Amino acid sequence: MLIIGFESSCDETGVAVACTERGLLAHALHSQVAMHRDYGGVVPELASRDHIRRIVPLTRQVLDEAGVRADALDAVAYTAGPGLAGALLVGAGFARAFAWARDLPAIPIHHLEGHLLSPLLAEEAPAFPFVALLVSGGHTQLMRVDGVGRYELLGETLDDAAGEAFDKSAKLLGLGYPGGPELSRLAERGDPHAHALPRPMLHSGDLDFSFSGLKTAVLTRMRALQDAGRAADPAARADLAASTEAAIVDVLAAKSLQALRRTGLKTLVVAGGVGANRHLRARLAQALAALGGRAYFPPLHLCTDNGAMIAWAAVLRARAGLVDLPSLRGDAAFAVRPRWDLQDVCVA
Ligand code: ATP
Ligand code: MG
Ligand code: FE
Numbered sequence: 001m002l003i004i005g006f007e008s009s010c011d012e013t014g015v016a017v018a019c020t021e022r023g024l025l026a027h028a029l030h031s032q033v034a035m036h037r038d039y040g041g042v043v044p045e046l047a048s049r050d051h052i053r054r055i056v057p058l059t060r061q062v063l064d065e066a067g068v069r070a071d072a073l074d075a076v077a078y079t080a081g082p083g084l085a086g087a088l089l090v091g092a093g094f095a096r097a098f099a100w101a102r103d104l105p106a107i108p109i110h111h112l113e114g115h116l117l118s119p120l121l122a123e124e125a126p127a128f129p130f131v132a133l134l135v136s137g138g139h140t141q142l143m144r145v146d147g148v149g150r151y152e153l154l155g156e157t158l159d160d161a162a163g164e165a166f167d168k169s170a171k172l173l174g175l176g177y178p179g180g181p182e183l184s185r186l187a188e189r190g191d192p193h194a195h196a197l198p199r200p201m202l203h204s205g206d207l208d209f210s211f212s213g214l215k216t217a218v219l220t221r222m223r224a225l226q227d228a229g230r231a232a233d234p235a236a237r238a239d240l241a242a243s244t245e246a247a248i249v250d251v252l253a254a255k256s257l258q259a260l261r262r263t264g265l266k267t268l269v270v271a272g273g274v275g276a277n278r279h280l281r282a283r284l285a286q287a288l289a290a291l292g293g294r295a296y297f298p299p300l301h302l303c304t305d306n307g308a309m310i311a312w313a314a315v316l317r318a319r320a321g322l323v324d325l326p327s328l329r330g331d332a333a334f335a336v337r338p339r340w341d342l343q344d345v346c347v348a
Helices: 033-037 044-066 085-101 111-121 162-172 179-187 212-227 234-263 278-290 308-319
Strands: 002-007 012-019 023-031 075-081 106-110 130-135 140-147 150-156 267-271 294-296
Touching (some): 012 308, 023 044, 033 044, 044 085, 075 085, 075 111, 075 308, 106 111, 111 140, 111 267, 150 234, 162 179, 162 212, 234 267, 267 278
Parallel strands (some): 130 267, 267 294
Antiparallel strands (some): 130 140
16 A cells, blocks of 8 residues: 655655555655744744645655656545644645545544654664653653554653753754754763753653753853853853753653663664754663663654654554544545644554
């Protein structure tokens, strides 16, 4: 079965074609990062308009690269939420129309399920069950994953997401958008022990996170640097960046290990944009190896938003018998869910 998948929940337009037998055939992505950079964050209306501009050419490109004709497709998958309402509507509207015109089933996919299952796109894919650390721009969650559609939330952030902590700290450091990769780059030249920043909730006894206090601590340190006339000093800024990164990575790693201990599992899967962080990857790979287990990461280019993970989630749901294709056919009406709990797509 051939499935085309569309992602448009935020500032990336992603399209991909996947096959239930042959895996991912092609994917194409347009990131709007450059467009939003001047504003220091995503401007929803600009995002929606750009999705409209990009989605048709990207669809043509992907079908071309996959060597697949549109009339050979068997189903259409799209991100139905959570995300920016206007941005979601573009992808959902296009996907539904594309499906309806060809009398194909249209499969709504939960964006986080896409992130969560993206490590299964790697050549060496993890086997169920595993613990998943989902660390993206809007979410920080630890989950027990027993199979497709079988997700149990173990803990999550009470305030900012890990990606937000990176982005907001980067902004305080005067870095560009998105802040995560920039902060990480600056941190390479810094000393992670220069500032003893808080590790919020490290010993809270549960698997929840909190990152808003860290942001305040970074602000305080930055003000102190300003007062000392060192705010522009590259070494001082690198030290603060490295200390911030170390604090975030420490908490994410410690809580992931606690989740493994609690579940008795030895497989950890990391998904979401912060999963691209080199220090986090190295730390978790090493910790899991020491446990006699293993950490899995999505291929770097599939950590942040993309269409491949949406097409792939649909493939896995179809293979698991979790989509009733006939009932998803012939309906041009559609809705999106800007807020949507992952539990809603779990099997009972
Ligand atoms: P969500 O999926 O929760 O709706 P999102 O789709 O915006 O949010 P992603 O695209 O998965 O999130 O990830 C984006 C986040 O990842 C940003 O906060 C970005 O700063 C962060 N990020 C990307 N690369 C790195 C890196 N190397 N180090 C740290 N953070 C990073
Ligand atoms: Mg993005
Ligand atoms: Fe995302």
